[in-house]
Amino acid sequence: MGFIRDEVRRLTKSTGTSDPLKIAAQKNILVLYEALGNNIWGYFTYANRIPIIHISNKLPELLARFTIAHELGHYVLHPKINTPFLRRNTLLSVDRIERQANQFAIRLLTHESTPRIGQTYFEFLTSFGIPEELHDLF
Numbered sequence: 001m002g003f004i005r006d007e008v009r010r011l012t013k014s015t016g017t018s019d020p021l022k023i024a025a026q027k028n029i030l031v032l033y034e035a036l037g038n039n040i041w042g043y044f045t046y047a048n049r050i051p052i053i054h055i056s057n058k059l060p061e062l063l064a065r066f067t068i069a070h071e072l073g074h075y076v077l078h079p080k081i082n083t084p085f086l087r088r089n090t091l092l093s094v095d096r097i098e099r100q101a102n103q104f105a106i107r108l109l110t111h112e113s114t115p116r117i118g119q120t121y122f123e124f125l126t127s128f129g130i131p132e133e134l135h136d137l138f
């Protein structure tokens, strides 16, 4: 987990933001909202060497942000690997790269913030769009 934290720090330092959409824009990563069916949240590809994050246009805004953060994790951590679709029913995948991308997304979205007094971890993590299934990774 340490190296993922380091990669998030490096990325937020070099871009000056922890907002996944702003980071994508700065890195010239295209974010496309598409009809991906009911189950797929997003995936990452290159087309003519342009990195593209494909996001389901049916996702609520916070979940779309989580998905963009997850796919940014693949962009940073797994540049040479063909990564799978992110789907709700594979969120808890034990696949190493999926776990790493989820950890990256959690670190990025919660970057340098902590729960307010009286706020539970559930409320804190939910406020960033982090799916409940992944709260144990925090």
Ligand SMILES: [Zn+2]
Pocket (backbone or CB within 6 Å): 070, 074, 083, 084, 085, 086, 097, 098, 101
């Ligand atoms: Zn993934």
